[in-house]
Every structure is written in C-alpha cells, then in structure tokens.
Amino acid sequence: MGVGEELRFPDTFLFGTATSATQVEGHCAQSDWAAFAREPGRVRGGDTPDAACDQLHRFREDVALQARLCMGAHRLSIEWARVEREPGEFDPAAWDHYRDVLGAHLDAGITPMVTVHHFTLPRWVALRGGLLSQELPALLSRFAERAVEALGDLCQLWVTLNEPNMLALQAHLVGVWPPARSSPVEAVRAHQNLFRAHAAMYRAMHEAAGRRGHSIEVGVAHHLRVIEPDRFGRLADRMWAALFERLFNDAFARAVCDSGLHDFFGVNYYSRDLVRFSAAHARAGFLRRLVPEGAEVSDLGWEIYPEGLGYVLDAWWPRARVPIYITENGIADADDDQRPRFLVRHLAEVARAIERGVDVRGYMHWSLLDGFEWAEGYAPRFGLVEVDHATQERSPRPSAELYARIARARRIDADGAGIAGAAGAAGAARGACGTCGTSNDGGAAPA
Ligand code: FCB
Numbered sequence: 334m335g336v337g338e339e340l341r342f343p344d345t346f347l348f349g350t351a352t353s354a355t356q357v358e359g360h361c362a363q364s365d366w367a368a369f370a371r372e373p374g375r376v377r378g379g380d381t382p383d384a385a386c387d388q389l390h391r392f393r394e395d396v397a398l399q400a401r402l403c404m405g406a407h408r409l410s411i412e413w414a415r416v417e418r419e420p421g422e423f424d425p426a427a428w429d430h431y432r433d434v435l436g437a438h439l440d441a442g443i444t445p446m447v448t449v450h451h452f453t454l455p456r457w458v459a460l461r462g463g464l465l466s467q468e469l470p471a472l473l474s475r476f477a478e479r480a481v482e483a484l485g486d487l488c489q490l491w492v493t494l495n496e497p498n499m500l501a502l503q504a505h506l507v508g509v510w511p512p513a514r515s516s517p518v519e520a521v522r523a524h525q526n527l528f529r530a531h532a533a534m535y536r537a538m539h540e541a542a543g544r545r546g547h548s549i550e551v552g553v554a555h556h557l558r559v560i561e562p563d564r565f566g567r568l569a570d571r572m573w574a575a576l577f578e579r580l581f582n583d584a585f586a587r588a589v590c591d592s593g594l595h596d597f598f599g600v601n602y603y604s605r606d607l608v609r610f611s612a613a614h615a616r617a618g619f620l621r622r623l624v625p626e627g628a629e630v631s632d633l634g635w636e637i638y639p640e641g642l643g644y645v646l647d648a649w650w651p652r653a654r655v656p657i658y659i660t661e662n663g664i665a666d667a668d669d670d671q672r673p674r675f676l677v678r679h680l681a682e683v684a685r686a687i688e689r690g691v692d693v694r695g696y697m698h699w700s701l702l703d704g705f706e707w708a709e710g711y712a713p714r715f716g717l718v719e720v721d722h723a724t725q726e727r728s729p730r731p732s733a734e735l736y737a738r739i740a741r742a743r744r745i746d747a748d749g750a751g752i753a754g755a756a757g758a759a760g761a762a763r764g765a766c767g768t769c770g771t772s773n774d775g776g777a778a779p780a
Pocket of ligand 1: 715
C-alpha cells in the first residue's frame with residue numbers, strides 16, 4: 334500500500350464475518366460429518382464437531398459480540414441434518430431456532446446472509462448416494478424451498494451452495510472428506526450434480542419467495558484461487574495449471590454466470606497455488622500444489638497473497654455481471670501476529686477494486702470464531718475471536734478490534750509503516766460504531 338494512500342468504503346458496504354453450522358453450532362449427530370469424524374484417522378487429533386463452539390446454545394452471546402465489534406453483516410448456514418432428520422420430515426423446532434438466530438441478528442442491526450448447504454449432508458442423504466445421487470437436486474431444492482418459506486421474511490441474502498468445487502474435490506478426488514473417495518470420474522459427476530442442484534435450488538427459492546411476497550437475492554459462494562504453473566518453462570506444469578484452472582476455478586462459476594442463475598456472485602478467496610505435474614501425486618490427479626520459495630505462509634502453510642483477491646475480482650466481475658460479495662477470506666493464525674496485516678491488505682484490495690468500478694457490496698471475514706476446520710479439526714485458528722473449546726470462553730483477538738475500527742471508520746489509512754492500528758484499535762470494542770448506535774470518532778486503521 335502506498336504511503337499516503339487512503340482507501341474509503343461506500344456507506345452501504347457491509348463489513349461482516351462468516352461461519353458455518355457444523356463448524357460452530359455443535360450438537361447434531363445426524364450429519365455425515367458427525368459420523369465421519371468418529372472414524373479413526375479421519376480428523377486430526379480425533380476431533381469431532383460434536384460440541385464445536387456450542388453456538389446452538391450461545392448464539393445470543395455471539396451476536397452481541399458481533400455487534401460490539403461493529404459488524405454490519407454475518408454469513409451463517411443452516412444444518413440440513415438438523416431440520417430434516419428423516420426424508421421429508423422437517424422439524425418445526427429447528428426452523429424456530431433459526432428464526433431466533435436470524436431475529437437476534439436483525440435486532441442487533443446485523444444483515445444476515447444464509448447459506449443453505451455448507452458441505453454437510455444428513456446421514457440419510459449420504460446413504461442414498463450423497464453428492465452422486467440422482468435425487469440430490471430434488472432433495473436440496475426441497476430443503477432450500479422450505480428454508481425460504483420458513484426464514485425468507487428474516488433474510489434477503491441467500492447462498493445456495495458453499496464451494497461446490499472444493500467439496501467435489503475433497504470428497505471425491507483427494508478423499509479427505511466424506512465419503513473419502515479417490516475417483517476423478519466421481520469428482521466430475523459430483524461437481525455436475527451440484528450444478529444441477531444449484532439451478533434447481535435457485536428456481537425453487539425464488540418461486541417460494543414470490544409466493545410469500547419476500548424479496549430475496551440468491552448466489553453461490555465460489556472458492557476461487559490464483560493458479561499459476563510452478564515452472565513456466567515446463568509444458569507439463571503449464572498444462573496442469575491450465576487444467577486445474579479450468580476444472581477447479583472456472584467450470585462451476587462460469588456455468589453459473591452463463592446460466593444467469595444468480596443475483597450476486599460470492600467469492601471465497603484464500604490463496605495462490607503454484608502447480609506442478611507430479612507422477613507421485615496420482616491420487617490428487619497428478620497435481621502438486623506449492624507455494625513460492627520464501628513466501629509468507631499461514632499456520633496451514635497457505636501462501637498469503639492479497640494481490641490475488643484483486644486479480645480474482647477483476648477476472649470475474651465482467652463475467653458475473655451481478656454485484657459481488659466476498660463471502661469468505663481469512664487466515665489460520667493462532668498467534669494473531671499475521672491476521673492484522675492480512676486483513677488490512679485484503680480489504681485494501683477490495684477498496685481498490687471498488688475504485689476501479691467493481692461492484693463489491695460486502696466482505697465477510699472467515700471467521701468470527703475458531704471453529705471445527707473439517708479434517709484439520711480444531712488446530713487451525715481462523716477466528717477473529719479466540720475460542721477455548723474446553724470452557725467455550727470467547728476472547729476477541731487484537732485483529733478483531735482492528736477490524737471493528739476499520740468497520741467503524743469505513744476507511745484504511747496508509748502511512749507506509751505497516752500495521753500500527755492494532756493496539757490503538759482497542760477503543761472500537763467499547764462500542765463506538767454505527768451498528769451499535771454510539772458515536773463515531775472516525776479513526777481509521779493505518780495500513
Ligand atoms: C473454506 C470453507 C470454510 C472454512 C475455510 C477455512 O474452504 O468454506 O468452511 O473451512 O475454508
């Protein structure tokens with residue numbers, strides 16, 4: 334960021350956080366992930382999502398925390414296995430729970446964004462073929478339709494599917510998520526089936542909203558990476574990078590854009606891959622992903638590459654032709670020594686993209702809390718707020734206070750001296766923001 338550069342966000346821009354049901358709620362034994370995590374060796378450290386962050390019982394505390402941090406939006410998901418325990422039997426108490434959750438957000442002035450499907454399936458769907466089942470589009474669209482009927486008066490922004498590309502890859506090719514398969518053919522079939530599901534969900538959700546007189550906007554949260562050949566001089570690396578780009582980044586997102594079946598375009602952006610063709614990586618489609626030598630990486634070894642978010646926005650804005658939300662962006666950083674700079678540098682990319690004319694409406698940081706990170710268990714710490722999973726105590730990290738300060742000021746200052754704002758940000762937590770209705774001193778975060 335250049336010295337003296339000041340970046341401002343529009344008044345309507347939504348600063349928020351993101352979570353998903355399985356990763357934070359706890360207490361749902363009926364999902365495929367609950368069963369999978371119990372199989373030895375599936376999840377690091379033998380962790381399970383059984384308790385997660387106990388948000389099922391603590392959502393009011395968490396919403397209060399979001400409000401205190403001046404958040405204007407929050408992306409959350411509904412646990413399919415909780416609301417439809419048996420085929421076609423929807424539990425009214427579960428819908429009531431989600432009505433309470435959304436109501437709490439609205440009462441706190443926080444705009445909710447609801448994801449219908451975030452990776453997990455009810456066990457009964459998994460047993461009927463899961464992502465490969467011919468029934469999947471019909472089952473998911475029925476669930477989505479019921480969700481809009483039950484919650485459509487409380488939520489305008491809806492995501493059909495979270496990262497269908499990542500789900501198909503991890504579940505059916507890399508084999509580290511249920512049902513732990515390693516079949517390129519299955520991965521392609523799952524991916525295509527998820528596209529059919531999205532199309533059916535999009536239509537069913539709009540029809541349901543129309544019948545009830547609700548106005549909703551529906552999109553997909555696409556996982557988009559920057560993909561480059563590791564060795565430009567090697568044809569095989571270039572070919573594999575192009576193939577990965579096409580199958581992973583492009584296929585689903587392009588199909589959605591071409592079909593016009595979306596009202597906004599969700600971007601989940603984390604990192605860049607240098608791609609190498611590798612005979613030793615047959616299981617992963619002969620693809621080896623590397624980070625540039627000497628690059629700064631997160632606790633999970635992912636390269637920190639903020640410029641990539643700018644590239645992704647520039648690449649997809651002309652194709653998407655609908656407003657964009659950053660539906661996820663974050664870092665595993667237990668010490669919180671990288672997150673402040675990560676946050677500011679990625680937000681700066683968003684602000685610059687807006688200046689270039691890209692219609693980005695909001696940014697949801699992954700994540701509000703340290704949650705259950707799938708096969709990695711509770712080890713990676715993505716939370717702005719630290720969670721002690723033994724006591725469920727929540728402690729906002731300095732980066733949470735910094736983010737609050739940025740959200741309150743709606744701008745980032747550049748003084749060329751790195752992050753100086755983290756310490757001075759503590760005042761934000763005292764409640765001076767638009768969301769919590771108290772005074773705004775206009776202080777911004779130096780970047
Ligand atoms: C994304 C997932 C999300 C979380 C982050 C770290 O791929 O959508 O659930 O695990 O990665």
